[in-house]
Amino acid sequence: QWGSYFGGSAWEYDPKRGEYYFHQFSKKQPDLNWENPEVRKAVYKMMNWWMDRGIDGFRMDVITLISKKVDKNGRLPGEEGSEIADLPVGEEGYSNPNPFCADGPRQDEFLAEMRHEVFDGREGFLTVGEAPGITPARNEHITDPENGELDMLFLFEHLDADCEDNTKWKPTKLELPKLKEILNGQQNAVSKAGWASLFFDNHDQPRIVSRWGDDSTKETRKASAKALALLLHMHRGTPYIYEGEELGMTNAHFTELDQYRDLESLNAYRQRVIETGVQDSESMMHGIAERSRDNARTPMQWDGSKYAGFTAPDAATEPWISVNPNHVEINAAAQCDDPESVHAFYKQLIDLRHRNPVVAAGDFQLLDESDRQVYSFVRALSSKDGQVAKRLLVMVNVSGEIARIPSETADLLSLDVDESHIVITTHDSAHTKLSLTKRELAPWEGVAIEL
Known part of the structure; x- marks a missing residue:
């Protein structure tokens, strides 16, 4: 019995057809059969219709x-007669279909075909794909322009760095060295080809300010x-800013289940607490408060x-979900x-990326990977003759306590840092300058300096 990511079975019976259909997410979101060439043609026709209307690309x-992993006869794992064994049932009573659905054997073929059928001959467009189950190495291949697939991918491993047993609803405190390891792997994978989101x-x-900040x-x-x-923003790649992130918008801090609207959160509570009892109500409500998607879906705070300016103050109807009181x-x-x-x-960060070539395109080198407070790295841009022309040292204290600058990073600092070398700072x-002279960073202090 394969499970949906939104709770319950991933199979839904359609009485009109007399068959079941597969949906990894909501039952209103059936998985299309990309093995069928007519289905692919219909998708490409739709995409070309939008491109012809002048849109700039697709997320x-x-x-x-x-692309699903099937046997030579086209049977899914666990299907009668299939040569591929099914996965064991998890604690919620279902198998996880991800190993059979993520980055399947025809993934590159389908993406290359899409590129050819929709984007060949066009200019000025962007394609970015949400990419669960994709490794950094595969990101390099898919986003390498030579392979003609996609321009960028969203990888997710770094957002699982603070989950107990890889369970979303059991949040734990972020271990900074773990985050460094994951992001460093993503950076290194595309150092020679491809690109990072x-x-x-x-x-x-x-x-994020509620999740990893304070x-x-x-x-x-x-x-x-x-x-x-x-x-x-000081990593190598293209930064994406989600609405309200640029204001420091926080989690909703809901306390009651009926305040939530998210299908995933509500179904997870029902399945984990009521149906299976694998998690008690108190810890599950804590998990939802920390991780629910509704934290990012409260109305944009314009005023x-x-x-909050999302709806007129005298509007007859309220927004579909409560406005954050803050x-x-x-x-x-x-x-x-x-x-x-x-x-x-x-705005400073965006401007810096536009005018500083080291931030835009420089190489990435992680420093002091085991330090638990300071996240530091060097961005370097070489000249045409291969000599390093410019270097930036980035240091961020990812904690609410004063942090000593670790040894590998401190060794790169001059004894007397000139303020003119400070490219950007949170303070x-x-x-x-005083912090760097003391070889320390104030709580939540971050800086980039020229070396």
Whole structure:
């Protein structure tokens, strides 16, 4: 019995056809049979229709789940007569279909065919695929322009770094060395070919300032939002900013189950608590509060009015999900003209990527991989003759405590750091200069300096 990621069986009976159909997600989202060439033609026809209307490309949902692993007779694992054994049933009463659905044997073939049928002969477009089950090495192959598949992929391993037993609903404290190891692997895989997508937030993830930062006070929220932003944006690749991330929007902090709308969260509670009892109600509610997708789906906080500017204050109907109460303090209107705001800092990061070639295209080298507070690395850009022309040292204290700059990183610092060498900092330059002189970083302090 294969399970859906949104709870229950992944098979749904259709009385009109007298057959079952497969859905990895909602039963309203049947998996298409990409083995059928007529299905693929229909998909490409739809994509060309949109491209002809002038769109700039596609973000492709779970595109790496389109090729299924079947036996030589086309039978799925566990199907009667199949030569491929099914997986064991998990604690919730279902098997996980991911090993048979992720990065299947015809994945490259389908993506190359799509490129040919939709994008060949066109210019000025972008293709980015959501890529569960894809390794960094496979990311290199798929995003290498020579292979004619996709421009970028979203990998997810780094967002599983704080889950007990790889279970979403059992959140744990982030171990920074583990995050470094994962992101370093992603960076190294595309050092010679391919490209990386950089993201912490999206519509399926909790807010990063609540997840890995500290949203307990105004000061720590603002500081940790900037620190995490600098950390992400200084890696090599293309950063993606999810709505409200540039304001430091936080998790919803709901306390009651009926406040949630997310199908995944509600079904998970029913299945894990009510039907199987594999998790008690208190710990499950904690897990949902920390990890529910609804944390990213509360209305965008444009201003401090009743519905945060998402809906008119005197509207007859409320938004489909509650507005986060902290919208009175955290909103675009309050930050757009504030030079010290999270929003202003994101603008600095974007500007830096546009005008600094080292940030845009430099190589990546991780430092002090075992340090549990400071995440540091070097970005370097070589000249045409192979000599290193410019280098940036990035240091971020990913904690609420003062951190000593670890040895490998400290060895690269001059004894007297000049403020003119500070490219960007989460604090003011004078404060950061003093920190570096002491060989330490303040809580949630991040900086990039020229070497």
